[in-house]
Amino acid sequence: MxxxxxxxxxxxxxxxxxxxxxxxxxxxxxxxxxxxxxxxxxxxxxxxxxxxxxxxGGLSIAAVRDVLGALDDPEKSLHKAMGTVERAVVGTGESPTDEVAHAEARAFVERQGWTYRPHSDAFQSLVNVIVTARELGHESFIAQLDGYARAARPLAEQDLDYALSAPTKDAAMEIVVLGTVLGDAAFAVVRRLARREASGLRQDRAQAEQDCDQAEQDCDRDEQDR
Amino acid sequence: MxxxxxxxxxxxxxxxxxxxxxxxxxxxxxxxxxxxxxxxxxxxxxxxxxxxxxxxGGLSIAAVRDVLGALDDPEKSLHKAMGTVERAVVGTGESPTDEVAHAEARAFVERQGWTYRPHSDAFQSLVNVIVTARELGHESFIAQLDGYARAARPLAEQDLDYALSAPTKDAAMEIVVLGTVLGDAAFAVVRRLARREASGLRQDRAQAEQDCDQAEQDCDRDEQDR
DNA sequence: TACTATCGGATAGTTACACTGTCCATTCTG
DNA sequence: CAGAATGGACAGTGTAACTATCCGATAGTA
CATH class of the missing domain: 1.10.10 (Arc Repressor Mutant, subunit A)
Incomplete structure (x- = not known):
């Protein structure tokens, strides 16, 4: 064509x-x-x-080029390609050098029984997130991370099972890429759906307790239009 | 100052x-x-x-303005503010109008026992993801979504508990915002850490079976430098 | 073979966004 | 009181991701 x-x-x-x-x-x-x-x-x-x-995925053209390069490299192992893709997905890698945040991030990964890799992009991103939360006065946000890990663990296994189910190595590589990029987007969406649902249920319950009919009628109004 | x-x-x-x-x-x-x-x-x-x-969060200036507007609106309920924030987070809302993908998305949300809201941004994003996966020939990706939902469900409850633990409504609103924006970033990172760990374990196991020492020595080389 | 649409390739231009720089009259600071 | 800093208006910059225009060379049709 x-x-x-x-x-x-x-x-x-x-x-x-x-x-x-x-x-x-x-x-x-x-x-x-x-x-x-x-x-x-x-x-x-x-x-x-x-x-x-x-x-x-919201990747830049340059990031796409990197990812495709990893995909096309016949030398690369799945494990390594995963690293390349993840590097392309994360934004700019700053180094805030916040001692406390770094220590908290380290404590978190070790609490999970994971290896402490202070120079990996993922770990740096984690430090970034913690620094941001602390700057905004939300120290307790860090406690949420353990719950995140609990949810992420089976997901990681599922992702790997899926990737390893591919017939050829090239197919597996592509699944790794899509599992990361599409997977992030998909999980964010699913999480939103779940949250919306849970929030609606709780709001209904609260309203039932208060017998507040007025609030109920515009409960989901803002998402029906357009 | x-x-x-x-x-x-x-x-x-x-x-x-x-x-x-x-x-x-x-x-x-x-x-x-x-x-x-x-x-x-x-x-x-x-x-x-x-x-x-x-x-x-990677939000545009315009999106930030919208989010802050929702934060400052004393009329808005938590539930509604959540909607505004999520709308700001998602990118451009296209409408691919793919019948099959739409039906699959609907089947998914109903299988989860969630309400089918075809015009919500989250649902549209879900359809988008499914369309993309299908176009790329990864129909089986959709089966992954159920696993995503299983992981997302307790996370949504946890997010809500955290938001509702705030002392004032303003604080709760901010937690909703940060829980969405920081939370997405944080979960993506944690998921990556978990996947990296799982991938490393499996690679080690596979190598042990194959007694392939050569591959082991460069297993994590690419993430130690820089 | 004529004739027109389309092609590939090169180069220049456009648009959107998120800042950044300059200016000036006013006000703070030592 | 002198020199630095301020607030506000407005113009300029840099980058990323396209988009438009041009060209000579086919491709398809008659």
Whole structure:
């Protein structure tokens, strides 16, 4: 297929596809003449993957390039590719150098029985979050993390099972990428749905106790319009 | 305090603080003269909150404005404020109008015993995720969602308990905001830590079975440097 | 073969966002 | 009282992600 069909089947404008080609997010098509190229299903799939990473995952073009590089590297183990993807997902890596927050983060990971890796991106991000919470006077937020870990543990096992169920290594690599990027988005959404539900139930219960009919009628009004 | 001290205590440059004032993210200081203003602890805290939303949460300035508006609205219930915050967190709301994906999303929420609210932002985001997974040929990804829901359910209860533990309504509102924005970031990090740990364990186990020493030595090399 | 639409490729331009810099009259500080 | 800092207005900057225009060269149709 030619570039126009690639565009039609994905909804991505032709100039944008050309831009991705320039940026190395898409491999060049097979040249049939000096200025005619043909694209295949691989390009189609890759283009969709790029859009998923950009739109759902919110990755920058540069981050997408890194992720795709890891995907295409036949040397990389699943475990390592996971690291590359996660590095691309997290934002800018600052180093606040807050002793107390660092110690709290360390205590947390060790309490979970996890290895303390102070220079990993994930650990730095954790310190960042704790610093932010502390600056805002929410020291008790840290206590929430243990609950998070309790929820995250089976999820991590599930993610791995899913990735290892892939028939080929390439498929497994892609699942790791999507499991991270789509998975984060999906979990955030599911969490919101769960919270909305729980919040609604509790509000109803509180209202029943107070016999407050007035509040009930506009309970879910703001999410019905549009 | 004056603007310079606000800047010093938060690390935010003075021109940026002026910009936030212009954009309505910070309330104006108390004017002591036609061109002198004084700022208090409220401004300091609000500025830190803005930075947290922007840097950790990745919100745009416009989204921050919306969130703060909900925070400052004394009429809003916790339940409603939650909706506003979540709307600010999600990206652009497209409408892919994919019948199959929509049906799958509906089946999922109803399987969870949740109310089917097809026009809520969360549901739309869910449809988006499913569409993306399907386009990429990962239909089985949808099966992962039930596991996500199992993990999200106690988390939602925990979030609510935490929010309702706040002494005042204003404090509860802020916890809702931070619980959403910081909470998403925190959970993503914790999930990564858990996955890294699980992946490492399995890789070790696999290596032990295969007695493959060569692979072991570079197992965690890529995360030790830098 | 003519003729028109489309192609690939290169280059330049646009838009949106989040700041950042400059100016000036006024006010604080030593 | 002198020199630094302030608030406020407004213009400028940098970056990221496209988007538009141009070109000569096919591709498809008649």
């Amino acid at each position: 030619r570039i126009a069909e690639l565009s039609r089947r994905t909804g991505v404008p032709v100039p944008t596809i050309k831009y991705y080609l320039r940026e190395g997010l898409l491999p060049a098509g097979e040249l049939t003449s000096p200025n005619q190229a043909r694209y295949g299903e691989v390009h189609l799939h890759r283009l969709r993957l790029v859009r998923a990473l950009v739109e759902v | 004056r603007i310079a001290e606000l800047s010093r205590r938060t690390g935010v440059p003075v021109p940026t603080i002026k910009y936030y004032l212009r954009e309505g993210l910070l309330p104006a200081g108390e004017l002591t003269s036609p061109n002198q203003a004084r700022y208090g602890e409220v401004h300091l805290h609000r500025l830190r909150l803005v930075r947290a939303l922007v840097e950790v």
